[in-house]
Amino acid sequence: MADVELKSQRYGKDRIRVVKVVKSDGQWQEVAELSVRVLLEGDFETSYTQGDNSKVVATDSIKNTVYVLAKRAPSVVPIESFALTLGQHFLHTYAHVDGVHVDISQQAWRRMRIDNQKHPHSFLRDTQAQRVTTATTKRHASGVHAHISSGFRDLAVLKTTGSAFYGFLRDQYTTLRETNDRILCTNIDCRWEFPAGDVATLCSLPFDQIYTHVEQLTLGIFARENSASVQATLYNMATRALRDLPALGQVSYALPNNHIFSVDLAPLGLQNMGKDADVYMPIADPSGLITAVVGRKKAKL
């Protein structure tokens, strides 16, 4: 059809699951479990518009490549470095690929402690939270440029007090009571972006240190702060991350407000509301969802 055109396209393999074991001398081993998505961008238009597969790198080959590079790499963590390695590989191997989008999520396998000793090769998953990264690599006149963001997903946290929500708009649709003491429960999604740059500079960033720092400050603010609202708590977390870590360009959070309301037992002759509350009912759906992106102000010229 003459009046339509292909505006954009990317394709590749999703949910490539990789477990890499790093074996050193003796019994000591490391493990990393990843799920990888690789999408290619480039001169693939005719595969969509004309059924011409001559330039298509089969998604099966993309999957194989991930396993080959996982085999060659001494380690697949930090996931940011592995994502950049994958991006560079596809750009260097195929001249008609000009952008590579890699998403990796890592499961949280933590080394077991047995009799108070780190076990050399046994691990425990004590959180569903995942470490994540997205790396986009592009060909540039001066070499390969990358944009990378990192974060964690689904970090479940709850506090039983130290959270309030009052002073909100009241109108004919409002039934929610004000509270100065409620349960706060959320599954934290957090992302931080690094300013785009050449791959060599990005590779030298201390990804693990930054990860640990953001996770710890997030938990610290969640636990310590007297929360005025999820919005205010989110903003405090993001601003602290930007203040502590000059390497970060911007930070975003998505925080569901998983409601856990006190059960009204007055009809059964029991006081369980306000300061008397100690029996609650988690509400599966719906939840609130509070999101924001916080960045640095541009310097005034």
Ligand SMILES: O=c1[nH]c(=O)c2[nH]c(=O)[nH]c2[nH]1
């Ligand atoms: O922290 C909160 N922010 C809201 O916007 C909101 N809305 C609501 O019903 N409860 C809450 N809690």
